[in-house]
Amino acid sequence: MVNCPECGTKIELAKDTIQNEIIDCPTCGLELEVVSLDPPQVELAPEEEEDWGE
Amino acid sequence: MKTNLGILSSRIRVEEKLLIKEARNRSDIKLSVVDPRKIIWDLSDFDDLDVLIDREISQSRAYHVMEMLDSGPVKLINDFDTVKICGDKVLTSLLLEREGVPTPDFRVAFDKQSALVAVENIGYPAVLKPVDGSWGRMVVKINDRESAEAILEHKSYLDSRYHSVYYIQKFVETGNKDIRAFLIGDDVVGAAYRKSDHWVTNAARGGKSRPYQVKKDLIDILAKTNQAVGGGVLAVDLLESSHGLVVNEINPCMEFKESMKVIDGDIPARVIDYAVQQVKIQKEVERLNV
Numbered sequence: 080m081v082n083c084p085e086c087g088t089k090i091e092l093a094k095d096t097i098q099n100e101i102i103d104c105p106t107c108g109l110e111l112e113v114v115s116l117d118p119p120q121v122e123l124a125p126e127e128e129e130d131w132g133e
Numbered sequence: 134m135k136t137n138l139g140i141l142s143s144r145i146r147v148e149e150k151l152l153i154k155e156a157r158n159r160s161d162i163k164l165s166v167v168d169p170r171k172i173i174w175d176l177s178d179f180d181d182l183d184v185l186i187d188r189e190i191s192q193s194r195a196y197h198v199m200e201m202l203d204s205g206p207v208k209l210i211n212d213f214d215t216v217k218i219c220g221d222k223v224l225t226s227l228l229l230e231r232e233g234v235p236t237p238d239f240r241v242a243f244d245k246q247s248a249l250v251a252v253e254n255i256g257y258p259a260v261l262k263p264v265d266g267s268w269g270r271m272v273v274k275i276n277d278r279e280s281a282e283a284i285l286e287h288k289s290y291l292d293s294r295y296h297s298v299y300y301i302q303k304f305v306e307t308g309n310k311d312i313r314a315f316l317i318g319d320d321v322v323g324a325a326y327r328k329s330d331h332w333v334t335n336a337a338r339g340g341k342s343r344p345y346q347v348k349k350d351l352i353d354i355l356a357k358t359n360q361a362v363g364g365g366v367l368a369v370d371l372l373e374s375s376h377g378l379v380v381n382e383i384n385p386c387m388e389f390k391e392s393m394k395v396i397d398g399d400i401p402a403r404v405i406d407y408a409v410q411q412v413k414i415q416k417e418v419e420r421l422n423v
Contacts, residue, residue, distance in 0.1 A: 097153055099168060100145040112144070124144070129293065130193045132267020133368070133384040 081121045085109050092119050135163045136409050137181050139207075141198060142188040143170045147390040149188050151401040159405065169194040174201065183412045184208040186366075186404065187386055192220055192265065195386060208415050210408055211365035211385045218362045219385040222264050222300050225362065232361035234354060235379040237372070238303040245285040248299035252281045258304040261288070264295050267384075268337035274304060302381075305372045310334060311381060312345055312371045313392050316355050317403045318364065318410075321347055323396030327370075336391040344395045354378050366404055 081090050086107040096102070100113045101124050110124035138156055142149045145166075156164040165182065169189055172178065179185065185207050189195035196216060203213035211219075218224045229236040237260075240251035252259045252275055259275045261284060266272065275281045288296055311334045314324035324347050327340035334340035351371070358369055358380050368387030371378050389400045 095150075095154070097145050097150055098166070099143060100150060128191065129270070130265070131190050132192055132270070133386045133388045 081111075081113075081119045083107060083109065083111065084121065084123055090121070092116075135161055136412050137163050137165070137183045138405070138408055139165045139167050139179070139182040139185040140188050141167045141169060141185055141195065142190070143168050143194070144190045146190075146388075148388055148401075152186065152188065152404060155401040155405045162405070162409070169198055172198070176201070176205070179205075179207050182207045183415075184210060184408045186210045186408055187216065189386065192267065192386075196220060208408075208411050210404075210411065211367070212363055215363040215365050215367075216385050219367070219383040220265055222262055222266075222382070223298065225383055226300075228361045229358065229380055232357060234357045234361050235374075235377065237305050237374075237379055237381060240299075240301045242299040242301070243297060245289040245299070248285050248288075248301065249278075249281055251299065251301050252285075253278070255301055255303050257281075260302040260304050261285075262300050262302065264298045264300050269333040269335040272333060274332060304332075305374045305379065305381075307372050307374075310343075310373075311340075312351070312373070312378070313342075314347075314351060314355055314369045314371060315387065315389065315392070315396070315398065315400060316359060316364070316367045316369060317400075317407050319356070319359065320403070321352055321355055322398035322400060322403050323347070323392070324351060325392040325395045327391070336388060340391070342392045342395045350378055354380060358383065366407060 083104040088104055088106040096113055098116055102111050111121040112124040114120050114122050156162050187195050199209055199213040199216045223241050226236055226239045240255050242248040242251045257276055262272045273284055275284055309332055310326050310328040312324055313327055315322040324345045326343040326345045327334040328343050329340040362383055368384040370382045372381050
């Protein structure tokens, strides 16, 4: 269980969550990055930069 | 013997997660996820890898990692030359044209006055794109001379070095849709329409996938495209012009989440298959050269 750093909502990470995975906060919708699995920790995901793409 | 497969990624989105799960499910693969944000460059960091799949969202990071590993023992997907070509719209257009692959008419200028002449020369509407942009970011349609003057004036004040290059394409009317086709090696794994309420159809801008029937004209143009840019794992974006298909852009770190909804091909499985196959080919070539 982690807390959204923006709105404080408690979020249960899925069992198959991967390090650095991007998840959405179900309440405020912000993108969060899973920075640690053990212990589970999330941070606000980095915002889009000019060189991002495919 | 296991294939040591690396995935270069700092941001695990749906596509990266599918690739990671696919690799983890295979007993013949040892997987490493390499986060480029953690790299303090030392080539030995990659000693254990046979192959590295580029899934890095930052094109600058991906470019330099692939550049530094180029010509080394690690098989890169995609090759650095392909990453370099597809990441630069001028280079892509030049090579497509040189190889006779139909592509929208284009001009390149390096000054706002000559860019205005180029826009007038190519005709309205024209499309102005950053040379190295993605996701439809800062792509504008110029409908008339007044718009051209205003847009080029604004662009001239942007400070990135790439904004000093004016890449201008002839606008191709398609009814707000394009085609995204997936090429893995020589195989067309699938293709989908991307439709939108806006003329910019990128999935990142809300374009939705719809089924597209792959036919000979698509297979033929993709074969020539593959030859022009070096091949690998590519998403090729095409437009249906009044003269047939034209290749608009090529993406070397393709997003496929949206398209997967309407195509049958298992893209993550095919990408991993391709990576393993490329390692086998590379090892066989090395063995024969000993």
